[in-house]
Amino acid sequence: MPSISPFAGKPVDPDRLVNIDALLDAYYARKPDPAVATQRVAFGTSGHRGSSLTTSFNENHILSISQAIADYRKGAGITGPLFIGIDTHALSRPALKSALEVFAANGVEVRIDAQDGYTPTPVISHAILTYNRDRSTDLADGVVITPSHNPPEDGGYKYNPPHGGPADTDITKVVEGAANDYMAKKMEGVKRVSLDDALKAPTTKRHDYITPYVDDLAAVVDMDAIRESGVSIGIDPLGGAAVDYWQPIIDKYGINATIVSKEVDPTFRFMTADWDGQIRMDCSSPYAMARLVGMKDRFDIAFANDTDADRHGIVSGRYGLMNPNHYLAVAIEYLFNNRENWNASAGVGKTVVSSSMIDRVAKEIGRKLVEVPVGFKWFVDGLYHGTLGFGGEESAGASFLRRAGTVWSTDKDGIILGLLAAEITARTKRSPGAAYEDMTRRLGTPYYARIDAPADPEQKAILKNLSPEQIGMTELAGEPIVTTLTNAPGNGAAIGGLKVSAKDGWFAARPSGTENVYKIYAESFKSEAHLKAIQTEAQDAISALFAKAAKKAG
Missing domain, CATH: 3.40.120.10 (Alpha-D-Glucose-1,6-Bisphosphate, subunit A, domain 3)
Incomplete structure (x- = not known):
């Protein structure tokens, strides 16, 4: 790590x-x-x-x-x-x-x-x-x-x-x-x-740009419910492009919201440093979100956006900053149970590296799961035609259909995901954090992590072009392997790596596009120790693949 x-x-x-x-x-x-x-x-x-x-x-x-x-x-x-x-x-x-x-x-x-x-x-x-x-x-x-x-x-x-x-x-x-x-x-x-x-x-x-977008928001989020409930909302644009949008939204819909900072400064001197000491406007990072997390008790619900407002970060009262996977699962459950005009066959879009909690939610609500490679582009067609009700990535980017069941946006929208958290709080009388806690009681508690491991360009190319037969694993952390995939089940497109799944855990590995590392995403529905075992076995299997390729080349 x-x-x-x-x-x-x-x-x-x-x-x-x-x-x-x-x-x-x-x-x-x-x-x-x-x-x-x-x-x-x-x-x-x-x-x-x-x-x-x-x-x-x-x-x-x-x-x-x-x-x-x-x-x-x-x-x-x-x-x-x-x-x-x-x-x-x-x-x-x-x-x-x-x-x-x-x-x-x-x-x-x-x-x-x-x-x-x-x-x-x-x-x-x-x-x-x-x-x-x-x-x-x-x-x-x-x-x-x-x-x-x-x-x-x-x-x-x-x-x-x-x-x-x-x-x-x-x-x-x-x-x-x-x-x-x-x-x-x-x-x-x-x-x-x-x-x-x-x-x-x-x-x-x-x-x-402001007026048509702001005026149309009631077509995608229940703004009346948010206003009538009086739910208190904290909003941090993190000095980004949404900064001039929130006041018109508050004024038009009369919601009980406070913009905690309207400061714009190209040095982003008002930010707290991210995990590595760098400045990043990453609204899914607890380090970059320290300012808003510090205000969690001032509001019923709070949220932030990154600099172009395509991503969201949800601060849910005593639960603090929600893990993006957790909020996606809550949003999916709520939307499909509360959007009566959506097509009954509209599916749930997720990426291969997102939490399997989403799979369990989709099964519980009786919706088709459409699992695609990493990249929001894979959701465009489904959102555009209304065959997906929701498309989301574990990196805190998502969008969903209008209340009438037609397309709202085909790119990620952090503004509506923030407002949805307020709608959920207003209409269910509990925060998304509490909704997720309840979900784990029914569906289990996932332990999820992403780690990076070194890989040179040749090794990254090996990983990107794998076939399932090359993996050679039959068990994962003590459980029989159910699937080994190099193509996403939702659309057949190449993952650019692999995903190995057992009953209570999985890992996916894919090369970074910019650094000499590969990323291992892993999840267990058993324990932290089981998660660590999955991560270790994943690294061992991939190291063995690299060694075999090097021996063959030598």
Whole structure:
């Protein structure tokens, strides 16, 4: 297990804050070399991420990605507006300016925030879907400039096509390849106008993002129940993009809520350090959430969002910060029992590394379980068509259908997951923490953990391309193995690793996309000791696989 920093959960030393001027200077001054792997555009489902200080998120990256997206739109016949939003990271605004210069030069109709404010990821998804409803031509798409909960020195840029959710690899590979080609050709072919001209262009239009999203919230959450109950709510935007959304929500619906801080500062100096001493706006981390957790007794329910508000962190009174898996299980149980207009066949979406408590809940409520690989993109189709009522990841990202049973967002929405916690508290007269405690009495208590273990690039490739036959395990911590999977049962897509399950426990292993480690997720419904045994056997089995491969290669 990684060691916890002595700075974890404490205010950050001002001397350790990022130098914003140096960060912004580097954005323009440093020119990435696509021949260097770490300086290339790497466009995953969470988009391209990096820092100007490491020449991995700089002006040329954004210019080339924006041109690649303009090219993709043209080729795909996407002619509607492109909704674009930014979060509160320091690099987000300069990246927006770069993107606007390219989009204007390409004649792309862009919608920017009317007040030059910040726009959460779910709001962009909602805007795309709202615009495209009942349309089959001139469809809209969107861009969100955010590295999510990453440290203050990071930047990010992601693309959401007309279905409103994260772009799949068939799109991201095209965008990534074209962007790197532009950089390799010294930006030849990248169209660009001045920022002044971009802002004056007839294709660059101001858009009120706040009002349509806020006004529509009652269609997805029972805002009347929250108001009428008087349940007291604490909200911490963690200095992120949701900061300008909560007051309009409070004002419109008359809910008894307090925004504990409206401070926005690109150094995020108000945060407490995460487990390793770094600043991360990770609303699922007890260290990063120390401020709101410290206020747990002031409110009936409290919640926070990360910087682009696609994730949620729920503080449930005396239960403190809820483990994301626990809250997902409670949310699923509540929603499927209280949304009478949802299709009776709508399923429960979870990832292969999420808690099996969700499996037990799905069985108890008589709903189909749809288990997919890691990545919210796998829920897009189900949410869009209403065949999934809920889709959630163990990293505290989820979304669910409108009360009428139609799509709300096809990207994660931390705002509605927070408000749902208030609805649950209002309508059931108990907190989500108490609901989970009751659930464990009926369905058992899971012990869940994730650990990292070292793996070089060759070993990571072995893990990513396994077949079930290669595992060679028949027992897991004293129980016969029931399934060994390298493809997700819900959609047949490759896990990019493996999952081994027995009756009362399982583990999944998959390589990290960014570090020389692999992640082991494990869970036991017996005990902490049983969990440790599962983790040990998992590491031993994978080490044996690596040794066998090395021997074969040697």
